[in-house]
Amino acid sequence: MIYLDHAATSFPKPSAVPAEMLRCMRLYCGNPGRGSHALALAAAERIFACREEVASFFGSEHPERVVFTVNATAALNTVIKGLLKAGDHVLISDMEHNAVYRPIHRLAQEGRITYDVFSTMVTEEGRNPIRITARLSRLVRSNTRMLICAHASNICSAVLPLEELGAFCHKRGILFVVDAAQSAGHLPIHLKHMQIDALCAPGHKGLLGPQGSGFFLLGEGILPDTLIEGGSGYRSLEGEMPQEMPERYEAGTLSTPAIVGLLEGIREVKKRGVERIGAHERALNLRLQSRLECIPEVTVYAPMHHGSVLLFNVAGHSSEEVGQALNKMGFCVRAGFHCAALAHRTLGTPQSGAVRVSPGYNNTEVQMDAFADAVERICKH
Amino acid sequence: MRNATQKKEECRFMIGALTQAMQAQRVLLNGAIKSEVVGADLRQGSAGCGYGVTYPCGEEIQARNLLRKAGIRVRR
Numbered sequence: 001m002i003y004l005d006h007a008a009t010s011f012p013k014p015s016a017v018p019a020e021m022l023r024c025m026r027l028y029c030g031n032p033g034r035g036s037h038a039l040a041l042a043a044a045e046r047i048f049a050c051r052e053e054v055a056s057f058f059g060s061e062h063p064e065r066v067v068f069t070v071n072a073t074a075a076l077n078t079v080i081k082g083l084l085k086a087g088d089h090v091l092i093s094d095m096e097h098n099a100v101y102r103p104i105h106r107l108a109q110e111g112r113i114t115y116d117v118f119s120t121m122v123t124e125e126g127r128n129p130i131r132i133t134a135r136l137s138r139l140v141r142s143n144t145r146m147l148i149c150a151h152a153s154n155i156c157s158a159v160l161p162l163e164e165l166g167a168f169c170h171k172r173g174i175l176f177v178v179d180a181a182q183s184a185g186h187l188p189i190h191l192k193h194m195q196i197d198a199l200c201a202p203g204h205k206g207l208l209g210p211q212g213s214g215f216f217l218l219g220e221g222i223l224p225d226t227l228i229e230g231g232s233g234y235r236s237l238e239g240e241m242p243q244e245m246p247e248r249y250e251a252g253t254l255s256t257p258a259i260v261g262l263l264e265g266i267r268e269v270k271k272r273g274v275e276r277i278g279a280h281e282r283a284l285n286l287r288l289q290s291r292l293e294c295i296p297e298v299t300v301y302a303p304m305h306h307g308s309v310l311l312f313n314v315a316g317h318s319s320e321e322v323g324q325a326l327n328k329m330g331f332c333v334r335a336g337f338h339c340a341a342l343a344h345r346t347l348g349t350p351q352s353g354a355v356r357v358s359p360g361y362n363n364t365e366v367q368m369d370a371f372a373d374a375v376e377r378i379c380k381h
Numbered sequence: 382m383r384n385a386t387q388k389k390e391e392c393r394f395m396i397g398a399l400t401q402a403m404q405a406q407r408v409l410l411n412g413a414i415k416s417e418v419v420g421a422d423l424r425q426g427s428a429g430c431g432y433g434v435t436y437p438c439g440e441e442i443q444a445r446n447l448l449r450k451a452g453i454r455v456r457r
Binding site: 032033035036041044045048051063064232233234235236237238242244245246247 | 397398399400401403404407418419420427428429430431432
């Protein structure tokens, strides 16, 4: 079986990830922040080490601003709903995943906010950051409070210019929220240089951690309201959640095994080098793209060549049929709509969806060639 | 000003939440001051659970200075 669905989750994980998770569950998995016995503190020590690793990896000097969640969707919901107030206006990109689109849409349906979708121009000639921000500026209103964008698309190779968008937002006093689900561990991200107010990411994709790990990282002065309340292991006799970060946002028991797995995953990414990983994946993507574009029945949706996700369809077959045929031939890819209604609309694939190929750190050129051969065989039948 | 419970040669600062206490411990260890994270001394009138850090009683001034420079507040 050849795994080419790293945009859904990276697989297999580096051996240090499951090894540390198992070690944790066998040797030191007390409840962090609940009591001060040796095993509770041992778990807490590893969790703090992971906060430090996440913060430094993304250019922050504040590990206490790393808040662990179960996934990127939970992180985005907390940031979005915790920061927006009634009457706010929000800008989201036309490449957003439903993790952004749905909470924003719901808030708008309830009449609490309004929002506009801005064009990332991924299908247009002459696309550049200046043109994107020039268009964007026409959508800004006096009550525009937040701009949210995916750094890298989850369905194609589009990557958004975070530095320019961050500068755009801060010049206008707009909160800049980034969904790094498809870029964390694939592309360099620096909270300060990119002027990001809130960075949300899963642990189980490019950071090579386990499912059930995710986080958001807040810039200085950013203090969302809480989305859930409960035990925090601190100031237990009070009715309110504590103000201190990250305990304010981490009600309930954290998943220590998932977080220590994430710690090992990030260390593996650092060892390999995020630039090298990204370059390797993009090279595989381009190699496959050049092969698929030579097949007359295949349409490749590849507006840019910055990311490592490739989207295509085969004439005469639904995306699901192609996905199933590839599965029978030993390839794991994802067909359909990829929880990305806006992005598929932008690329012009909303009716049938498409097949997504997302190579990862451990795939090879030989595997990409074998995949292209398999698509050719499907086209001949 | 010392919020410490002397126990042999070990004193402790009450810090607050666990993550803050972990940060305080890092600061002290980086400053070559032996330190451990401990549960807070819960007295009547406290707001509930919390955490602190230990330090050698003879190094209180250095410990307090290191924490202040790091922006970590020592609570009573």
